[in-house]
Amino acid sequence: MKHRIVVLGAGYTGMMAAHGIARRTKDTDVTLVNPTDVFTERLRQHQVAVGQELAVHRIPDLVKPAGVAFVQGRAARIDAAGRRVILDDGRELIYDYLVYAIGSTTPRVEHAFTIDDPAFAQALRSNAEGVLAVCGAGLTGIEAAAEAAEAYPGLRVLLLSRGEPGSMMGPKARAYLMNTLDRLGVEIRTGVTVARVLPHAVELSGGELVPSDVTLWTTGVVQDRLAADAGLAVDDTGRVVVDAVLRSASHPEVFAIGDAAAIRQAYGTIHGTCQSGIPTGAHTAESITRILRGKGPRPFRFGYIHQPVSLGRKDAVIQFTNPDDTPSRWYLKGRAAIAYKEAVSSSPLKFYRSKTAVPSAFTKRTGGRRNRLVPATPLTNLSKGSAR
Structure with a gap:
């Protein structure tokens, strides 16, 4: 029988997990669930917010090369005991393993817009x-x-x-x-x-x-109630409590990743960013693959490397960091920073369209730490004085 893997949420994190599992495994049905069929480039939301038109990327087109089935719909309930996801139109999806990548949102405040409001x-x-x-x-x-x-x-x-x-x-x-x-x-x-x-x-x-x-x-974070209502252990902010390999502390057949998970490292709990979220998706793909092959999953290790900030279309600044996200002495500014930021922002889509089975564009081993995000395009020829 084929193993049934359901991934809830088609942001950067969910997409990475779905692609990684489908490309690494055989005899699996990987299903990706999302309310819309358009991929949201969260790294570029500030551009969309001021009316800039970006290319439209449809999720079915992005997941088809990997053999992932796409289901458009909103998860209304998770039956953790029965291992079922019930969509708001009544459809049911049975899973052997569930990847919870719902993410988080900015709270809605009366008379105010949020960055993702069209x-x-x-x-x-x-x-x-x-x-x-x-x-x-x-x-x-x-x-x-x-x-x-x-x-x-x-x-x-x-x-x-x-x-x-x-x-x-x-x-x-x-x-x-x-x-x-x-x-x-x-x-x-x-x-x-x-x-x-x-x-x-x-x-x-x-x-x-x-x-x-x-x-x-733009301030504050709200978690979806889906995990808590399903009886999964959550922290006081509503994030799923996970163990060292990103499995739910209460339901080991559920993996929680990205903004939806409370992920502890030696320096503290990871805060939600695409930089940290994408490696959790890649690591979960590897973990599920190892489990299906009869092996034990490995602990997740993550260290930050940068804080990239766009300053309009003509400027940017990149603060490079220590693994705990404290600033290092290095930074980029101006054109070099723009090139770096663009490389990082475009990297996920390049991976989704590729046929690479291992997400090497996003993870590497450095100093004993796994899953540190790196740009897919090497940064070269920095202008003198741009890095301090």
Whole structure:
């Protein structure tokens, strides 16, 4: 009998897992489930948000070369005891192993858009001479603010945050980031907390009203209730608790990866990024393959290597990091950073279309650590002074 593998979620992480399992195994039926048939390039959402048109990549076309079956639908319930996924239209999928790659979302706030809201681009176009308030100065907020300021020169862009933008970077990379935001005309207010969003203003915790024609909310994370409702062990944020090989702590036939999993390493719990998510998908593909061959799965080991930040279409900054995501002394800026960021952003799609069975474009062994993300295109010929 064929082993039945169901992968929930066709983001970068789920796609990597589905491809890896299908290409490494025989006598398996790998089914990938997603609500839409269009692949979302999460690494480029800030571009879409300001109305830039990107190529459309359909999931069935991306998974067909690997022999993965695609089912368009939304998972309504997981019957963990019966090993079934029930879709919202009543269809059922039976699994021997389930890969839970649902991911996370930004919370919805009344009167505010999120980066993945298709209506946000139209709102910006309609208010190109107005005020955009970006709530949150994490990487999403920074990239969105820079992109909007560059695309709409008449738009006043406010970046509102409790902390300093780029606080996770080293001093030189952070200084370059701040100078670029200043050049683009982005106004930054730190040390503030947003109490609520009104139709045409943002109210701060002290009662001050900041006028805003369009408000973008980029802070906070919400987990889907699907895993918790199925009885899987989850942490206080709703992420699936996993063991060292990324299996559910309560249901070993379920693997949880990417943003959906609470993955512990020696330096702490991994935070959700494509950089960390893609290796979890690749590792899970290897683990399931080993199990089906009668071998034991290996522990997952991961170390960060970079913090890439787009600053519009004409600039970028890359902070290279230690494995625990603290900044190293090296960084890239300007054209070298743009080339690096583009190589990283385009790498997943290149792998999905290839016939390579091993995701070598994304993982390698370095200093005893496995699954450290690296760009598929080697970075060469750096301009003098770009790396510090």
